[in-house]
Amino acid sequence: MTLHLEGGLARGTLAIDMDLAVGRETVALVGPNGAGKSTTLKLIAGLLRLDRGSLRCDDDVWDDGAGRFTVSEDRRVAWLPQDPLLFPHLDVLSNVAFGPRSRGASRTDASQLATAMLERLDLGRFAARKPETLSGGEARKVAIARALVTRPRVLLLDEPFAGIDVSAAVDLRKELASCFADFDGPVILVTHAAVDAFMLADRIAVVECGRRVQIGTAEALGAAPATRYVADLVGLNFLRGRVHDGLLTLDDGGTLVVAHPVEGPVTATIHPRAVSLHLSRPDGSPRNVWSTTVTSVEPSPGSARVRVEGPIPLVAEITHAAVRTLSLRPGSAVFVAVKATEITLTPV
Amino acid sequence: MNLPRTALAVAASAAALLFAVPLVGLLAHAPWGEFPALLGDARVRNALALSFAASGAAVGVAIVLGMPLALWLASGRSALRTVVRTIVLLPVVLPPIVAGIALLSAFGRNGLVGAPLEQAFGVTIPFTRVATVVAAAYMGLPFFVLAVESGLRAFDARWLDMARSLGAGPIRRFAYVTLPMIFPSVATGMLLCFMRALGEYCATQLFAGNLEGVTRTLPLACGLAMETDPRLAVALSLLLSGTSVAVLLLLKRRLPGAP
Numbered sequence: 001m002t003l004h005l006e007g008g009l010a011r012g013t014l015a016i017d018m019d020l021a022v023g024r025e026t027v028a029l030v031g032p033n034g035a036g037k038s039t040t041l042k043l044i045a046g047l048l049r050l051d052r053g054s055l056r057c058d059d060d061v062w063d064d065g066a067g068r069f070t071v072s073e074d075r076r077v078a079w080l081p082q083d084p085l086l087f088p089h090l091d092v093l094s095n096v097a098f099g100p101r102s103r104g105a106s107r108t109d110a111s112q113l114a115t116a117m118l119e120r121l122d123l124g125r126f127a128a129r130k131p132e133t134l135s136g137g138e139a140r141k142v143a144i145a146r147a148l149v150t151r152p153r154v155l156l157l158d159e160p161f162a163g164i165d166v167s168a169a170v171d172l173r174k175e176l177a178s179c180f181a182d183f184d185g186p187v188i189l190v191t192h193a194a195v196d197a198f199m200l201a202d203r204i205a206v207v208e209c210g211r212r213v214q215i216g217t218a219e220a221l222g223a224a225p226a227t228r229y230v231a232d233l234v235g236l237n238f239l240r241g242r243v244h245d246g247l248l249t250l251d252d253g254g255t256l257v258v259a260h261p262v263e264g265p266v267t268a269t270i271h272p273r274a275v276s277l278h279l280s281r282p283d284g285s286p287r288n289v290w291s292t293t294v295t296s297v298e299p300s301p302g303s304a305r306v307r308v309e310g311p312i313p314l315v316a317e318i319t320h321a322a323v324r325t326l327s328l329r330p331g332s333a334v335f336v337a338v339k340a341t342e343i344t345l346t347p348v
Numbered sequence: 349m350n351l352p353r354t355a356l357a358v359a360a361s362a363a364a365l366l367f368a369v370p371l372v373g374l375l376a377h378a379p380w381g382e383f384p385a386l387l388g389d390a391r392v393r394n395a396l397a398l399s400f401a402a403s404g405a406a407v408g409v410a411i412v413l414g415m416p417l418a419l420w421l422a423s424g425r426s427a428l429r430t431v432v433r434t435i436v437l438l439p440v441v442l443p444p445i446v447a448g449i450a451l452l453s454a455f456g457r458n459g460l461v462g463a464p465l466e467q468a469f470g471v472t473i474p475f476t477r478v479a480t481v482v483a484a485a486y487m488g489l490p491f492f493v494l495a496v497e498s499g500l501r502a503f504d505a506r507w508l509d510m511a512r513s514l515g516a517g518p519i520r521r522f523a524y525v526t527l528p529m530i531f532p533s534v535a536t537g538m539l540l541c542f543m544r545a546l547g548e549y550c551a552t553q554l555f556a557g558n559l560e561g562v563t564r565t566l567p568l569a570c571g572l573a574m575e576t577d578p579r580l581a582v583a584l585s586l587l588l589s590g591t592s593v594a595v596l597l598l599l600k601r602r603l604p605g606a607p
Contacts, residue, residue: 047509072512079513085506089528098524102515150514 003154003186005044007053007065008210014039016210018053022186027215028201029190030233036210037190038081041156044188045079046072057153073102075154078147082159084139086131092142093118093127099150117149118142121175137168141175148179155180155187161196176200194233206230224346225269237270237314243345254311257287259340266345272305272317274342278335279326286337294332297323308336371589378586379579386583394561395569396587398480402565403545406484410492410541415534418493422500433497440490448554451483455555479556480563484545491540499533500526536599543595547588 002023008016016036020027029037042048043055046062046069055063062070072079086095096114097107105113118124121141131139140160147155160176161169177200180187191197197204198218205215206229214226218234225231231238241250242265248256256268276282282289290311298305304323306316314336328334379386386392417436421429439447455462455473465471473479503526511525527534549567556563558572566588573581 042509045509045513047512072509073515073517075513076515077513079510081506081510083506085510087507087510087525087529098511098516099514102511102517102520146514 001058001153001185003044003188004054004056005040007050007055008036009039009043009048009051011039014210016040016043018043018207018210019212020205020215022188024185025202026180026187026189026200028197028204029188029207030192030194030197030204031207032229033192035207037207038158039210040207041079041081041158041188041190044154045077045156046070046075047079076150076152077154077156078150078152080143080147080155080157080160082162084131084143086134086139086142086146088131090131091127092123092129092131092134095131095142096146096149099146103150113149114145117145121145121148135168136164137172140164140172144175144179148183153185155183155185156190157188158190159192160189161191161193173199194235197233204233206233224344225267231269235272235315237272237275239268239270239312240348241266241268248343248345250312252312256312256338256343257340258343258345260343260345262345262347265348267348269344269346270314270338270342272315274338275314275316276337277306277308277316277318277322277326277328278337281335282337284337287340288338289335291333291335294328294330294334296330297328308334312336314338374582374585374589377579377582379583382579383583386580387587389580391560391564392569392580392584395564395566395584398477398561398564399546399566402477402480402484403488403542405481406488406545407492407538407542409481409485410489410538414489414492414537414541415496418496418500421493422497436493437490439487440494444487444548444550445554447486448483448551451479451486451551451555455479455482474555475557475559475563477556477562480552480565483551483555484548487548487551488541488543488545491544492537495533495537495540496530499530499537502533503530539595539599543592546591 002021005018005020008018010016014034014036016039018036018040020040029040031037039048043050043063049069050063050065052065054061054065057075060070061068062075086092087098090098093111093114096117097110100110100113101107115124115127118127121144123138123141123145126134126138126142131142134142157176161172164172173196180200189196189200203215203217204221206213206221206227208227208229214221214230221230222234222236225234225236225238228238239248239250239252239256241248241256243249243258243260243262246258248258248266248268250256258268276286281291292308292310294306295309295313296307298307299320303317303319306318306323306328308314308316316336326332326334417432421433442450452459452474454460455465457463457466457472457474462473465473473482507525507529508521511521516524547567548565549571552563552565553568553571558564558568564572566584570581570584570588573584
């Protein structure tokens with residue numbers, strides 16, 4: 001089962017031009033706010049029409065950008081927006097039974113299906129409750145039950161963890177992971193949190209300004225990030241410039257000695273662990289050494305991420321012990337060293 | 349002592365009294381002892397039944413015709429919608445006598461629609477029970493349309509997107525999502541429409557006449573009683589006031605400033 005989306009639409013300042021093929025897998029759509037992720041989900045759900053291009057699910061053409069358009073109610077796409085949108089006038093059971101009822105199931109059958117689905121997700125005790133009495137995490141799970149009970153062909157989730165507390169998010173993440181594993185079709189998950197994308201998705205599609213700039217596994221993205229956003233996402237330093245004769249001249253100023261036999265415009269990535277910090281000028285193998293100032297020190301489990309300012313702003317990942325030994329704090333003067341062989345170049 | 353605050357209190361009290369005193373006058377003149385006898389009279393019971401039937405039918409007309417109109421008005425913005433909305437809301441501000449004359453010129457025996465209707469089908473509207481319903485609906489419908497349209501405009505269309513993605517077609521979306529969710533607006537519209545129809549006097553008299561047992565509604569009976577039996581008029585007025593107060597109590601939670 002495969003979903004193909006090519007093309008897009010223009011709405012005011014947002015222009016979407018998407019190229020996405022999702023099989024029986026989970027793809028995370030990540031990207032900055034306003035990149036068109038939610039709009040892409042609405043296109044697939046049939047709540048918006050393509051201006052041009054096509055949207056197909058297997059052999060069914062859902063939208064050809066012209067006359068052919070399958071209305072949302074006939075697509076069997078589960079759409080889970082950020083707001084769970086449980087019908088406030090119906091109790092939890094009736095909310096979950098709404099889909100089967102709409103698709104022609106009798107009252108008894110719909111109710112049985114809904115009860116079974118609530119039990120499966122361990123939500124049986126909420127059946128008679130009104131949505132307003134549920135917590136954010138509970139409402140989110142009920143919305144998932146309501147979507148899954150319709151036996152959808154495609155599952156779309158928009159920021160499933162937004163606005164719920166941390167412990168509920170942990171619980172929900174587990175729940176979703178098992179739902180995705182059981183689900184026999186394309187799952188598309190919109191998120192801005194890298195951790196969710198890495199934990200839940202098989203592949204990550206990065207969307208910027210309405211376009212899919214890169215798609216691949218987390219490893220593939222990390223190996224050759226296409227944009228600064230992707231590099232930030234995977235935690236890498238990302239630079240652009242032009243190589244001539246083993247010397248990389250950066251677009252934003254500064255030069256670096258590089259080891260790869262590449263010429264012309266490139267993107268360069270440096271892993272934060274490959275950036276070392278020193279109190280005095282190191283005299284050793286590193287070919288790139290310069291002095292600068294620390295702008296921030298962010299502790300993270302096992303290590304700390306230290307940002308340094310220009311001429312080449314970078315992030316260095318060092319141990320907590322090193323932070324203490326060097327007594328680093330914002331404003332500390334340091335020498336930065338990067339080995340030429342640690343700079344990965346990708347021609348563009 | 350705070351002078352502006354005192355002035356405000358005096359002015360506000362005067363305004364409140366302006367509304368309270370007539371009501372007190374009505375209560376003071378009420379022939380409490382004779383109530384059962386006065387209201388038990390067959391003519392009064394006829395008028396009461398006629399009034400409630402005509403107003404109920406007007407609410408029915410509002411639902412059948414006003415609901416689709418409100419749905420269309422709320423479904424977008426256009427010059428045509430503005431024109432139609434203005435025409436529909438006209439009866440709210442129109443002097444009732446003008447409404448009565450307008451209804452006669454349209455549906456009267458020599459009216460624009462009335463004349464061909466009579467020639468072709470032998471149907472006459474004016475001075476029949478149907479006319480009381482037409483007059484009541486004409487005056488009451490705008491309140492229904494206004495209330496329902498504002499309810500629909502405040503309604504978040506994302507609920508419909510959700511219903512759609514769950515497989516609900518247009519009829520199911522309206523019946524099971526839109527209607528229950530805007531029900532407070534619909535109920536308000538129905539009550540306002542009913543009350544405006546119940547109180548209708550001038551247009552009814554002009555267009556439907558004042559025929560005992562046929563078109564003499566409660567307000568018309570009340571007006572007539574004022575000339576023959578003022579005690580009966582006061583009793584009927586209290587009956588109408590009681591109904592109005594009951595409706596206000598039903599609407600109370602929907603009025604601004606409610607606790």
